[in-house]
Amino acid sequence: MDNQESQRKEEELKNAAEQETNTHEDNQHTTEPTTASPYAAGGAPLGGSTPPPARKSGNAAWIALSAVLAILLVIVAIKPVFGGGNNAAVATVNKVDITKEDLYEEMLKSGGKTTLDNLITQQLIAQEAKASNVTVTEADIDEEITTLKASFGTDEQFNAALAQYGVTLESLRKDAETQVKIRKLLEPSITITDEQIKEAYEQNKASYGTGEEIKASHILVATQEEADAILKELKDGADFATLAKEKSTDTGTKDNGGDLGFFGKGVMDPAFEEAAFALEVDQISDVVKSSFGFHIIKKTGFKAATSPTFEEKKEEIRKQLLNQQIQEKSATWIQEIRDKATITNTLEEKTAEETETDASANPDAAVSPEASAAQ
Incomplete structure (x- = not known):
């Protein structure tokens, strides 16, 4: 490829990238369990993991798309970073130069076709949006990102997905703009009836509610004697949180006064759970023996089981x-x-021309394995 042709191709890709750039927790407190916590065996809550989001595969595809688009940003950055034309060295190995052109060609081979194809699609969507007077505000993008984050369960899972694909939040926001355009363009042609919403509500009613939850703090020690002594101090008026900080062996909760946050049934060690749920709010238990040691438990909060009505869930289900x-x-x-x-x-x-040229210059390379075997 001569320099003029390479520069022309690079300029087209750069222009496409510029067009794309221009067209765009009161969270529940649960302490991370340690091996000495009353959480069920394995140090993790049983039944307490976040359910897989309904759109997870689509979310991953969206983030992967942003990763692909990032390739183009690197490709078009080669010229301003290195300058000096296509023969400028970007690396030297034992006095042999690897030129900008070498790097550019390899990057195009590895992701150029897919990246350009995606940019073509993004440009088409932008044109459709303009023709239909569809606009996207920063608030629209914020809402799209918030919905995407929520579908991953936690901020940690969301950030892990970004890291996995090497995508920044800034680049994701640019792609979110395209997602919003698609939604605004297609939404007028879609009708969601009350019957469809009601059917979805009835099918998923059990998953909408939450079971009874309690909030508790605990002091964990290794022996019955230690626990008995602490219980006596508490009965004599000592402060529970202060004793937890001083004497509990649960390193994951002691600094917070033994606070375990809210939890439901099926999460804690069975003996711990039975004792904790039997308490009244602000009541302190007797010594409780579990597989982790000896506990004194204080119940500090309660949440009744909930079952949202159809009207409460209607708009969420419609979306x-x-x-x-x-x-x-x-x-x-x-x-x-x-x-x-x-x-x-x-x-x-x-690419097609170069493939044909290579095939003509190396006819033997075009022979299929079957034909080669027949020979």
């Missing part, structure tokens, strides 16, 4: 059903707007 249908329709819709668009993909054409 879930709407998002589901948008996901189902988006692939077909995108293909339709691609089919009616005039698209000139010079990178794809150039």
